[in-house]
Amino acid sequence: MAGVKLKLKKGDDVIVTAGKDKGKKGKIIQIITSRQKVLVEKINIVSRHLRQSEEGGGGIIEKEAPIHISNVKYLCGKCNEAVRIIRKLLQDGKNVRACKKCGEILDK
Numbered sequence: 001m002a003g004v005k006l007k008l009k010k011g012d013d014v015i016v017t018a019g020k021d022k023g024k025k026g027k028i029i030q031i032i033t034s035r036q037k038v039l040v041e042k043i044n045i046v047s048r049h050l051r052q053s054e055e056g057g058g059g060i061i062e063k064e065a066p067i068h069i070s071n072v073k074y075l076c077g078k079c080n081e082a083v084r085i086i087r088k089l090l091q092d093g094k095n096v097r098a099c100k101k102c103g104e105i106l107d108k
């Protein structure tokens with residue numbers, strides 16, 4: 001997998017394209033580059049049971065579990081749908097990400 005460049009970044013809005021949360025939208029809260037996975041807010045929630053001795057005195061906590069990066073797509077706020085990200089070279093030499101569909105620059 002070496003050399004694979006992840007186009008998504010922390011804070012990006014994405015839409016889930018596969019799995020039990022298919023069609024749901026959320027914001028990337030963490031990227032696990034080495035495993036090609038992302039944590040997305042309120043997506044792929046798993047429940048964990050806490051033992052009585054642990055903080056909070058037991059119970060169940062809900063937490064996001066990582067999902068594979070190929071199962072999410074960037075959600076363009078302007079197009080309001082999943083889009084492909086392209087690279088765009090600006091006049092000032094900056095290489096930024098942009099929406100393939102509407103051309104909106106994603107890196108501000």
Ligand SMILES: [Zn+2]
Pocket residue numbers: 076077078079080083099100101102103104
């Ligand atoms: Zn767009």
